[in-house]
Amino acid sequence: MSRSDPRLYVPASETAFVEGQTVPLLPGQAHYLGNVMRQGVGSPVHVFNERDGEWSAEIAALKKDRGSILLQHREREPMPTQGVELLFAPLKRDATELVIRMGTELGVTRFRPVVTERTNTHRLNLERLGVIATEAAEQCERLDVPEILQPETLRVVLAEWPEDRPLFAALERRPGEEAGLRAAALLIGPEGGFSDAEVEMLRRHSAVHALSLGPLVLRAETAVCAGLARLAAGAEGDA
Incomplete structure (x- = not known):
């Protein structure tokens, strides 16, 4: 994982993450990637949640406040934070x-x-x-x-x-x-x-x-x- 790659929290849905799956972005995330980070289709991104762990992905589609990513492979297994x-x-x-x-x-x-x-x-x-x-x-x-x-x-x-x-x-x-x-x-x-x-x-x-x-x-x-x-x-x- 490159420290320069955007990292986004994508809440767990009914379907667990799998390689090759296309995951829709929230409007705010699409705006962030396109307008703040100046990313485009094909750019690398990492997504994570507490159930699926962390995955490498790439932007599959991006237009204004809409977009999706293509999951590639899991980088980190799920691991709950040990805190209070x-x-x-x-x-x-x-x-x-x-x-x-x-x-x-x-x-x-x-x-x-x-x-x-x-x-x-x-x-x-x-x-x-x-x-x-x-x-x-x-x-x-x-x-x-x-x-x-x-x-x-x-x-x-x-x-x-x-x-x-x-x-x-x-x-x-x-x-x-x-x-x-x-x-x-x-x-x-x-x-x-x-x-x-x-x-x-x-x-x-x-x-x-x-x-x-x-x-x-x-x-x-x-x-x-x-x-x-x-x-x-x-x-x-x-x-």
């Missing part, structure tokens, strides 16, 4: 989009927005965020696109959270549990942090473990990167 679910309090638009992009690149398997007492926005454009996650997956060469769930309140999420599914929460100025970092999920709070009542609610939940991100107070989007990197390093150290 990210629970985060929605931020302002640009910051939320940055969380989705960086989280996808760092292996987040699912994004779960949680509304806390200090959450400063309750409106999310999930369609737009899905596009950002897809673009990030295409860029970072993972084979799947993380799911983005509808927002729920922190209280509801914790009430339904299984006791045997470790959830690490980034809590400022509190010691972290440094041993056995086999987290299933990471929780990052809003700007201004969790309220005292929320901290107590987290502390009482048997699945929740405190995660230290160092002595400095981080912006929420920075805390996402630091937390994901911390859990990844801990998992590698325990392997």
Whole structure:
């Protein structure tokens, strides 16, 4: 695979990918290939999804917002991303989009927005965020696109959270549990942090473990990167 070849996520359909199959492009993908990347019929392209893996292909037809590709052979077998679910309090638009992009690149398997007492926005454009996650997956060469769930309140999420599914929460100025970092999920709070009542609610939940991100107070989007990197390093150290 050449790093210069366009790479597109093509959702799995009822028919599995096979050599010689012609696959239609979405309108946005056809526009991207023809007008942004300046590609034409016969140009190489790579396509992928979580079920079929990654395939080399070439553009079979391309005209304005329509097109198709011809599958050649599979380059990579399907392989689910090994990461954690990210629970985060929605931020302002640009910051939320940055969380989705960086989280996808760092292996987040699912994004779960949680509304806390200090959450400063309750409106999310999930369609737009899905596009950002897809673009990030295409860029970072993972084979799947993380799911983005509808927002729920922190209280509801914790009430339904299984006791045997470790959830690490980034809590400022509190010691972290440094041993056995086999987290299933990471929780990052809003700007201004969790309220005292929320901290107590987290502390009482048997699945929740405190995660230290160092002595400095981080912006929420920075805390996402630091937390994901911390859990990844801990998992590698325990392997």
